[in-house]
Amino acid sequence: MIVKNSQFKISAVSPKQYPNDNLPQIVLVGKSNVGKSSFINTLVNRKGLARTSSEPGKTRQINFYDIDNKFYFVDLPGYGYSKMSKVEQEKVGSFIEEYLSSSKNIALIVFLIDIRHLPTENDKLMYDYIFKTNLPCIVIANKADKIAVTKVDEEVKNLQEILNPLKDLKFLPFSSERKVYTDEVWKAIEDIIIL
Numbered sequence: 534m535i536v537k538n539s540q541f542k543i544s545a546v547s548p549k550q551y552p553n554d555n556l557p558q559i560v561l562v563g564k565s566n567v568g569k570s571s572f573i574n575t576l577v578n579r580k581g582l583a584r585t586s587s588e589p590g591k592t593r594q595i596n597f598y599d600i601d602n603k604f605y606f607v608d609l610p611g612y613g614y615s616k617m618s619k620v621e622q623e624k625v626g627s628f629i630e631e632y633l634s635s636s637k638n639i640a641l642i643v644f645l646i647d648i649r650h651l652p653t654e655n656d657k658l659m660y661d662y663i664f665k666t667n668l669p670c671i672v673i674a675n676k677a678d679k680i681a682v683t684k685v686d687e688e689v690k691n692l693q694e695i696l697n698p699l700k701d702l703k704f705l706p707f708s709s710e711r712k713v714y715t716d717e718v719w720k721a722i723e724d725i726i727i728l
């Protein structure tokens with residue numbers, strides 16, 4: 534898909550601020566710094582739409598981006614930022630769960646993990662949580678530019694074996710750095726929601 538018009542809609546800190554239209558919401562979930570905001574920018578082909586940061590743990594609101602008046606990309610705060618206090622981390626966790634359990638328009642969860650590492654404990658907890666919501670989900674093994682091209686397929690398979698041995702979810706590699714696999718990801722999204 535080629536996006537023509539993408540714009541920031543709102544930063545929400547509570548459910549009453551979520552957009553109240555019925556556009557489908559595609560939500561980015563993943564640990565802090567895994568590349569959620571960059572993923573949005575890469576797919577819509579705009580450098581600065583979603584705020585990215587090399588310093589993790591910055592986003593504490595839920596940012597909604599209107600894409601061609603067809604759907605929202607929803608940028609959630611990342612979990613598992615080790616420099617945050619336990620209390621602060623729990624706050625972020627319940628914030629994420631509040632959105633995932635109360636928004637009525639979630640059409641797809643895009644769950645980002647890092648292709649270089651085994652899923653963290655928090656990744657596994659999030660995966661289990663997503664599984665229980667029954668919402669459609671695809672898993673993106675991000676930062677594929679950080680490993681040899683010849684290892685990419687093997688690593689993606691490996692991660693699926695660990696997180697999703699039933700193999701009922703789609704796992705895809707991705708790299709915002711090199712802007713590769715973008716077509717495959719759009720296709721996977723469009724297989725699930727009609728855009």
Ligand SMILES: Nc1nc2c(ncn2[C@@H]2O[C@H](COP(=O)(O)OP(=O)(O)O)[C@@H](O)[C@H]2O)c(=O)[nH]1
Nearest residue numbers: 566567568569570571585586587676708709710
């Ligand atoms: N090498 C590489 N770096 C990436 C990629 N995606 C994001 N980053 C970098 O990772 C850092 C965190 O990215 P960001 O999108 O802000 O992560 P977020 O916290 O999940 O939203 C930034 O320094 C990005 O430039 C990628 O595909 N490859």
Ligand SMILES: [Mg+2]
Nearest residue numbers: 569570584592
């Ligand atoms: Mg971000």
